[in-house]
Amino acid sequence: MAPAYLTQCANCLTDAIMRCVGCMDAPEYQPGNSVGIVYCGRYCQKGHWSNHKAHCCAFGNRRKLLRTASILKAALLTYEEVVYDVDLTKIELQDGVLCLHQNLRSITARAKRGPFPSHLTTNVEHKEAALANNQCTTAMALLGRLTRKLLGGVASTIEVLDLNIGKPLIPTKLVPGPDSSDLLHTVFKVGRLFANESWILDTTSCQYGFQDVLIPFDKYVADKSCRNLSDLNTYDANETKDLDYFETLPFLNRTRAQREDKKLERRARIHFAVFVNTRVSKDILNGSAVEFKDKLDSFVCELKLHILTLAN
Incomplete structure (x- = not known):
């Protein structure tokens, strides 16, 4: 139990200040529908359990879904931070667009893989x-095994959806680089079985200036003015699904440098899979908010060290 604002006990209707830990901190699906249950003490909590059990389980699973989304985003960003392959020279916000200035390389030159140049910005969101x-395509492949492992205990369906973000908050652009405003953006659609809920899990929404990773489907589509939604496909990707496809495209395999870069990326992806298989437990989703934060911080630290063992 954890302290809360004064309200009524769900069992005896007297004043109460203790919330049920099992269902607190669940995200809203509809406005105002994430309010947890409050009790005056453990006696009433125990007495009310038969009535509260289904509600507690449903909200607990919502919270697991939100925590899964946070872990997936952290995993992707940590991976990219260690094996970053864009030769950035400057990061600046110009006229509402986050410009990532880069040195272009020829297709005969190897990518400069290494730690992200953090000295270029002190802004965490940038x-x-x-x-x-x-x-987003990398995320779709890289995170497949981890997504299924974390959500293995949550009754849900996971599908892949491609769409266009019609109204980004702060778009990100490589300079020089092609116009990417009409590129398809890949997200996960998660349906919670027996709950009539559909969520969008978007691990790369921060490239458009958005910080929320888990949003109800209808709200996501409306708020971002999404266009050209593709058909849904079952999410069955492994860590190298995109690389397997890229190897079938002649223009991406013309030079030795291109082939070597993909080979090194494949090794890094498989190394990531080893971490998921051996170091990640579904227990990371359990515990209080403070306990989860500690677990997430440890996850990021351990993953970074694991990826660095390959880089070194």
Whole structure:
């Protein structure tokens, strides 16, 4: 139990200040529908359990979904921070657009893979946007195993959806670079079975200036003015699904440098999969908000060290 604002006990209707830990901190699906249950003490909590059990489980699963989204975003950004392959020279906000200035390389030159140049910005949101820029396809592949592992205990369906973000908050652009405003953006659609809920899980939304990673489907589509929604496909990707496809495209395999870069990326992806298999437990989703934050911080630190063992 955790302290809360004074309200009525769900069991005896007397004044109460203790919230049920099992269902607190769940995200809203509809405005105002994430309010947790409050009790005056453990006796009433125990007495009310048969009535509260289904509600507690449903809200607890919502919270697991939100925590999963936070872990997935952290995993992607941590991975990209260690193996970053864009030769950035400057990061600046110009006329509402986050410009990522880069040195272009020829197709015969190898990518400069290494730690993200954090000295270019002190703005955390700008750094995250740079790390996530044009990485939604990478996220779709890289995070498949981790997504399924974390959500294995939550009754849900997971599908892939491509769309256009019609109204970005702060778009991100490589300079020089092609216009990417009409590029398809890949997200996950998660349906909670038996709850009639559909959520968008978007690990790279920060490249458009958005910080929320988990949003109800209808709200996501409306708020971002989404266009050209594709058909849904079952999410069955592994860490190298996109690389497998890229290897079938002649223009991406013309030079030795291109082939070597993809080979090194494949090694890094498989190394990431080893971490997921051996170091990640679904227990990371449990505990209080403070406990989860500690677990997430440890996850990021351990993942960074793991990826660095390959880089070194």
